[in-house]
Amino acid sequence: MKPGRLLVFAVLLFAAPAWSSGFSGMIVLSPAEVFQGGLVRITVSGEEVAEVSGFLTNRSIAFFAEAGGSYSALLGVDLEHKPGPLAITIRGRGKGKEPWDRSLLLHVKEKTFPHEELTVPSTFDRIDEATRKRIERERAALERLWALATPRRLWEGGFVRPVSGGVTSPFGLRRIINGYPRLPHGGVDLKGSLGTEIRAANHGRVIVRDDFYFSGKSIVVDHGAGLYTMYFHLSDFAVEKDAFVRKGDVIGRVGMSGRVTGPHLHWGARLNGARIDPFEMVDATVVKPEAGGSGAR
Numbered sequence: 001m002k003p004g005r006l007l008v009f010a011v012l013l014f015a016a017p018a019w020s021s022g023f024s025g026m027i028v029l030s031p032a033e034v035f036q037g038g039l040v041r042i043t044v045s046g047e048e049v050a051e052v053s054g055f056l057t058n059r060s061i062a063f064f065a066e067a068g069g070s071y072s073a074l075l076g077v078d079l080e081h082k083p084g085p086l087a088i089t090i091r092g093r094g095k096g097k098e099p100w101d102r103s104l105l106l107h108v109k110e111k112t113f114p115h116e117e118l119t120v121p122s123t124f125d126r127i128d129e130a131t132r133k134r135i136e137r138e139r140a141a142l143e144r145l146w147a148l149a150t151p152r153r154l155w156e157g158g159f160v161r162p163v164s165g166g167v168t169s170p171f172g173l174r175r176i177i178n179g180y181p182r183l184p185h186g187g188v189d190l191k192g193s194l195g196t197e198i199r200a201a202n203h204g205r206v207i208v209r210d211d212f213y214f215s216g217k218s219i220v221v222d223h224g225a226g227l228y229t230m231y232f233h234l235s236d237f238a239v240e241k242d243a244f245v246r247k248g249d250v251i252g253r254v255g256m257s258g259r260v261t262g263p264h265l266h267w268g269a270r271l272n273g274a275r276i277d278p279f280e281m282v283d284a285t286v287v288k289p290e291a292g293g294s295g296a297r
């Protein structure tokens with residue numbers, strides 16, 4: 001467990017503007033500082049919280065009701081988000097009370113991701129015009145998904161790793177190929193031999209079951225409340241599109257489809273559109289402990 005996880009920071013609610021004086025509850029960010037690619041849990045409690053919503057500059061944050069009357073949300077910070085303050089607005093209303101509004105600043109800390117320099121023959125990644133268009137189309141289709149979040153939370157408890165194999169390529173790895181930096185690694189590569197069963201990390205709906213140029217046979221599961229997990233380079237699918245899957249259900253098998261050099265599972269996660277380390281979701285201190293939900297890395 002990282003020590004930063006234990007940090008719980010209560011935001012002091014002084015200097016409230018007149019129009020939001022109706023709120024005397026508490027908003028807690030845990031942890032109070034977050035690394036690039038990490039996630040934060042926001043908890044709002046108090047008697048004025050019968051309804052809560054949250055916003056970043058251009059995205060909404062989905063809150064869900066917790067036992068005991070409080071509301072929580074998970075907020076993802078993209079692995080390339082610039083270090084420094086991240087502004088969050090939270091709005092709410094209690095039963096029969098005036099709406100309130102709060103602005104908070106979350107501190108994003110710079111993370112040192114591993115680097116790798118490679119030299120490959122220049123013909124290795126030469127891409128023709130038709131393929132380039134296909135890649136752009138596929139990238140745009142995936143980007144559109146993150147804006148269409150299912151507001152209701154479908155996931156429950158801790159997330160499970162989809163295969164038991166270890167990490168062969170870490171999250172955020174910066175590759176420099178022939179001197180040119182590439183997009184950082186948006187997920188983790190997990191070891192798995194051809195045909196190894198891949199399990200859904202949590203409950204959700206299969207919103208993508210398709211074959212892409214780079215990621216090959218791919219599945220995206222919508223866990224609700226803005227959270228998605230991705231499974232790439234499969235050899236086979238074990239679920240249909242739109243199927244509802246439960247945590248631990250087999251959704252496909254490890255393969256080497258797409259642009260890869262050997263069989264493995266690329267496992268990724270998106271939260272509020274941000275690319276986050278999927279292992280952040282396995283961290284039981286963030287996503288409420290549950291038996292079996294906190295697998296070791």
Ligand SMILES: [Zn+2]
Nearest residue numbers: 187188189266
């Ligand atoms: Zn990968």
